[in-house]
Amino acid sequence: MKLVVSIVQDTDAENLLEKLAERGFRATKFATTGGFLRRGNSTIIIGVDDEQVDQLLDTIKSNCEMRQIERLARAQQGKETIELCGATVFVLDVEQFHRF
Amino acid sequence: MKLVVSIVQDTDAENLLEKLAERGFRATKFATTGGFLRRGNSTIIIGVDDEQVDQLLDTIKSNCEMRQIERLARAQQGKETIELCGATVFVLDVEQFHRF
Amino acid sequence: MKLVVSIVQDTDAENLLEKLAERGFRATKFATTGGFLRRGNSTIIIGVDDEQVDQLLDTIKSNCEMRQIERLARAQQGKETIELCGATVFVLDVEQFHRF
Numbered sequence: 668m669k670l671v672v673s674i675v676q677d678t679d680a681e682n683l684l685e686k687l688a689e690r691g692f693r694a695t696k697f698a699t700t701g702g703f704l705r706r707g708n709s710t711i712i713i714g715v716d717d718e719q720v721d722q723l724l725d726t727i728k729s730n731c732e733m734r735q736i737e738r739l740a741r742a743q744q745g746k747e748t749i750e751l752c753g754a755t756v757f758v759l760d761v762e763q764f765h766r767f
Numbered sequence: 768m769k770l771v772v773s774i775v776q777d778t779d780a781e782n783l784l785e786k787l788a789e790r791g792f793r794a795t796k797f798a799t800t801g802g803f804l805r806r807g808n809s810t811i812i813i814g815v816d817d818e819q820v821d822q823l824l825d826t827i828k829s830n831c832e833m834r835q836i837e838r839l840a841r842a843q844q845g846k847e848t849i850e851l852c853g854a855t856v857f858v859l860d861v862e863q864f865h866r867f
Numbered sequence: 868m869k870l871v872v873s874i875v876q877d878t879d880a881e882n883l884l885e886k887l888a889e890r891g892f893r894a895t896k897f898a899t900t901g902g903f904l905r906r907g908n909s910t911i912i913i914g915v916d917d918e919q920v921d922q923l924l925d926t927i928k929s930n931c932e933m934r935q936i937e938r939l940a941r942a943q944q945g946k947e948t949i950e951l952c953g954a955t956v957f958v959l960d961v962e963q964f965h966r967f
């Protein structure tokens with residue numbers, strides 16, 4: 668069993684949850700905040716059998732988009748462009764899994 | 768050291784936190800959302816010594832109840848019954864633990 | 868790659884996020900609740916290369932303060948002092964890391 672922790676943009680979260688449910692994945696969503704931009708984003712955790720990890724990663728990849736945003740540059744005048752990747756994903760090993 | 772991640776129904780969360788504290792467990796609660804029903808639930812994380820994991824799992828098991836809820840079925844007319852287990856629990860290994 | 872999960876007091880969270888960003892660490896913040904005092908606190912997760920873990924722990928340690936708070940004692944009359952450590956930190960191993 669693995670626990671997949673995926674940080675995605677709010678814009679993609681609802682659609683991603685729907686696609687995950689359609690494919691039989693179970694997921695839990697946390698409303699989170701990016702440490703750098705301090706904008707809201709979503710962290711979704713999915714516990715999944717080892718042999719389903721690749722299919723899960725494909726689902727995340729194909730439902731989360733890279734975007735660019737503009738913000739006022741801190742140092743110099745004018746704007747800077749910040750690139751937001753579609754999803755930042757950590758796969759953790761699960762030692763025990765229980766449903767009570 | 769293990770980090771126990773436990774997703775429980777909101778109805779059981781307060782009582783569970785109380786029982787955990789009484790038994791000397793330290794815990795942190797996240798307000799989360801179920802990916803399928805989009806209802807609020809609670810995710811509680813507990814860092815615990817290896818030899819206390821079984822006692823902790825017993826505490827979670829005996830304080831979280833399985834429930835059934837009815838909702839309007841998407842496809843056909845009428846209602847469908849969804850079974851919510853008392854707790855979905857992941858035990859993760861902790862490589863380092865620090866209190867600063 | 869490691870995932871560092873750090874529970875800190877709200878008072879230190881903003882400053883810690885700033886210091887982490889300055890040093891090039893990427894972080895995500897969760898608004899959480901302590902299981903015992905039921906007060907709001909912050910859980911910050913940081914994915915980091917193995918060789919940067921020590922530098923990251925130093926940054927957390929030097930930006931989070933231990934504090935004491937008073938509250939009404941449950942059992943006997945009067946007040947009790949509770950010690951809040953600056954940060955409770957779990958380092959987890961990451962099996963796979965992806966940016967999509």
Ligand SMILES: Nc1ncnc2c1ncn2[C@@H]1O[C@@H]2COP(=O)(O)O[C@H]3[C@@H](O)[C@H](n4cnc5c(N)ncnc54)O[C@@H]3COP(=O)(O)O[C@H]2[C@H]1O
Binds near residue numbers: 706890895896
């Ligand atoms: N210290 C720093 N110096 C310079 N630029 C920085 C930076 N930290 C972040 N950025 C840039 O700002 C974007 C938004 O970061 P934020 O922290 O708000 O929002 C982040 C954060 O919530 C999360 N995240 C990304 N990598 C993470 C990691 N290693 N650990 C924990 N959370 C991470 O995913 C969100 C999107 O990250 P993404 O990498 O796509 O996009 C990042 C990156 O392009």
Ligand SMILES: Nc1ncnc2c1ncn2[C@@H]1O[C@@H]2COP(=O)(O)O[C@H]3[C@@H](O)[C@H](n4cnc5c(N)ncnc54)O[C@@H]3COP(=O)(O)O[C@H]2[C@H]1O
Binds near residue numbers: 692694712849
């Ligand atoms: N492997 C896992 N990884 C991450 N989080 C997990 C998880 N297994 C369970 N959870 C979390 O626990 C809640 C209760 O799950 P349970 O399996 O008891 O009860 C579930 C299950 O009976 C059913 N269900 C969930 N996903 C389904 C799916 N893709 N297809 C069919 N039924 C689903 O709906 C109930 C409520 O699901 P909901 O997502 O709203 O809420 C879930 C979700 O937040």
Ligand SMILES: Nc1ncnc2c1ncn2[C@@H]1O[C@@H]2COP(=O)(O)O[C@H]3[C@@H](O)[C@H](n4cnc5c(N)ncnc54)O[C@@H]3COP(=O)(O)O[C@H]2[C@H]1O
Binds near residue numbers: 792793795812815908
């Ligand atoms: N092993 C662990 N797993 C998960 N989360 C953990 C953890 N250790 C600490 N935390 C988190 O860090 C916060 C501060 O803990 P600290 O140990 O500094 O400070 C604690 C400690 O001095 C005391 N305390 C906590 N649980 C206790 C218990 N069961 N019995 C007696 N004292 C307790 O009350 C203070 C506030 O606790 P609170 O729960 O409100 O808030 C906790 C909790 O959110």
